[in-house]
Amino acid sequence: MAQAASKTCEICVSAPGSQYCLDCEQYYCENCKSLHKRQKLSTNHLFQHASKLIPEGKSRCSQHKEEFNLMCNTCNVPVCTSCVTGNHNGHKFSKLVDVIAQLRGENEKQIRDKTNEANKNITKIVDSLTSFDNAVESVIKAITDESNNIKHMVDKSVAQMIILVKEQSMKEKDKLTQLLSAAKSVLVAGQNLDKRRQDLDKTRPDETMVQQINKMKEEINGLHFESLPEFPKISFNSKAVTEYDIRQLIGSYTLTCLR
Template sequence: MAQAACKTCEICENAPGSHYCVECEQYFCEKCKIFHKKKQNISKCHMFQSALDVIPAGKSKCKEHTDNFDFLCKTCNVPVCSSCVTDIHNGHKLSKILDSNSELKEKNDQELRQKIKDATSNMEKVEQGLSSFDEKVDIVIKAITDEGTKLKAMIDKHISQMIESLKDQSKKEKDKLTTIIAQNKNV
């Protein structure tokens, strides 16, 4: 079924017509609906439905017979009135429009539930991927830190060896100079 575009309340003409009076075939806003249903004796028993479930304006009556559409011809996939059932659509597979709406609503609900389930599953996969990504980042950070620690240890060891080597050379040179000074004093 096609859905009605956003209609304006046909009474106050200011607010969106989110409710449809089946008897009056008019769109009402919430305030006007309350007034129509509760404040006026003549329309207290009128039935309302959501404006989204209404066949678009101009399509709620059969053009040929000017009767309300009561059925959906499943063979032709079009709404039909009771006169069309015995005329053009005689022998076709039919269902009541309200039943068809219920079937479509159930089908849409099932499809929506499946899409929500799929979206939830996809979100869980993304969350797992993020968690796995964080774990891998932590592993790389640990590897970098470990490598840095090894490099620092190697540099510290190399510096210690250079200092030790310098001290050894310095001691040898000092010992030579001390020996030369001692020999010169004897002379």
């Protein structure tokens, strides 16, 4: 970097070059600068006042010591005017300024396209995350609801089973109670007969006693015991249920993983 000396506009070569284009590495007057900025390829070029520090000079050809002002399209390298008739004779050329402007424009467009694509991808990912979170919450709610429904059905079935056990067992208990009452009646009748027998044994034997003994005998023979049936039994047979069985009752979910 060096302090700029008084320069002439390299475009019109008549007015002072008060402005320096950092992209083209050329001095411009105010008028030529305005025209340069209006062109599509150079509208974004940056200028610096010539009175400020600017680059010492342009890049030069190491062979001819001339400034690079052309671009060899065949070799894709910057060249000077002497190279055109030398090593690059017969090649196709473009102005280096135009090539640089075009390349910068292409890079700008590619960067813009890439950033736009990145923004679109970010939007899609964020939307997908939100949608996925909502879907996860829906699945969790569905699992919870199904679990509560199964619990309700289990509680209802258990309550019905308990009621049925109580009703059936009560019937069997009533039968046993009736058998018990009948057995107690026979016992009381036998105890009464035994008491009469003991009283009769204390009396004097006579014809009346014989009649009473025979009558008692008939009453004793009339005491009947009902044959006892097979008493009721009750037990519970539990069913082996695994966690897998429970999960099968609740249902299943499908998760498509990121690929």
